[in-house]
Amino acid sequence: MPTFRITAAPPRLCACGQKARYVGRRAKRFQSVWEESRWTPSRWSAWSRNWEPYRTREGLATNREIAETGHCLNKSLQSFRLIVVRWKNAPPSLFEAEDYCYHAVASNRKESESASEVLWWHNQRGEAENWHKELKLELGMEQMPCGQQEANAVYFGIGVLAYNLSLMLKAKLLPPEYRHSSVATLRWKLYRLAGKLVRHARVWVLKVRTEGEKLALLQAARQRCYELSLSSA
Numbered sequence: 001m002p003t004f005r006i007t008a009a010p011p012r013l014c015a016c017g018q019k020a021r022y023v024g025r026r027a028k029r030f031q032s033v034w035e036e037s038r039w040t041p042s043r044w045s046a047w048s049r050n051w052e053p054y055r056t057r058e059g060l061a062t063n064r065e066i067a068e069t070g071h072c073l074n075k076s077l078q079s080f081r082l083i084v085v086r087w088k089n090a091p092p093s094l095f096e097a098e099d100y101c102y103h104a105v106a107s108n109r110k111e112s113e114s115a116s117e118v119l120w121w122h123n124q125r126g127e128a129e130n131w132h133k134e135l136k137l138e139l140g141m142e143q144m145p146c147g148q149q150e151a152n153a154v155y156f157g158i159g160v161l162a163y164n165l166s167l168m169l170k171a172k173l174l175p176p177e178y179r180h181s182s183v184a185t186l187r188w189k190l191y192r193l194a195g196k197l198v199r200h201a202r203v204w205v206l207k208v209r210t211e212g213e214k215l216a217l218l219q220a221a222r223q224r225c226y227e228l229s230l231s232s233a
Contacts, residue, residue, distance in 0.1 A: 068115040
């Protein structure tokens with residue numbers, strides 16, 4: 001019988017009795033739910049014909065498959081969506097003899113959303129945690145500078161503004177390979193450049209000491225920023 005790791009996709013499951021609440025709150029153990037809901041190997045083998053290739057939001061192929069079914073716990077009058085992803089267990093160990101590993105997500109999202117769309121939305125929770133970590137650790141927001149609330153609010157606001165500007169820089173101005181770069185990576189590749197601001201003939205000129213490829217990248221980003229300013233004017 002396959003072993004599952006199950007989570008609940010927010011918003012939390014609709015009320016389905018006491019047992020559904022067990023699934024909705026982080027679902028510590030799926031084995032109990034499996035036994036209570038009477039999933040059997042015969043039912044599983046019949047359902048396994050519905051597996052489809054799973055792709056990312058960008059349309060990239062993965063080594064995983066996805067399937068969906070409706071499910072209802074015992075002594076409950078309401079059902080919920082059960083979305084399962086599986087991937088090859090290579091190589092199976094002595095303690096995990098199954099050919100596949102499984103991950104299940106219980107959700108009450110609308111049926112107009114496909115199983116893949118629900119899983120994409122669900123996986124954004126982890127991405128949000130990465131954003132918080134990046135803001136806190138890589139922009140010095142882990143500790144506030146003083147004991148005054150107003151001053152700390154200004155300090156934190158400046159940090160959030162800097163972080164949002166870095167997100168806009170990655171999304172709008174830099175090439176696609178920078179889309180998932182962290183603040184530390186941007187600081188190492190772009191910000192840490194020796195430069196000098198010079199005024200000559202009533203014109204300010206920024207001189208940067210770097211190679212031609214990075215200089216072309218900075219010039220392209222500056223040109224793109226200028227084009228965006230014209231389009232929003």
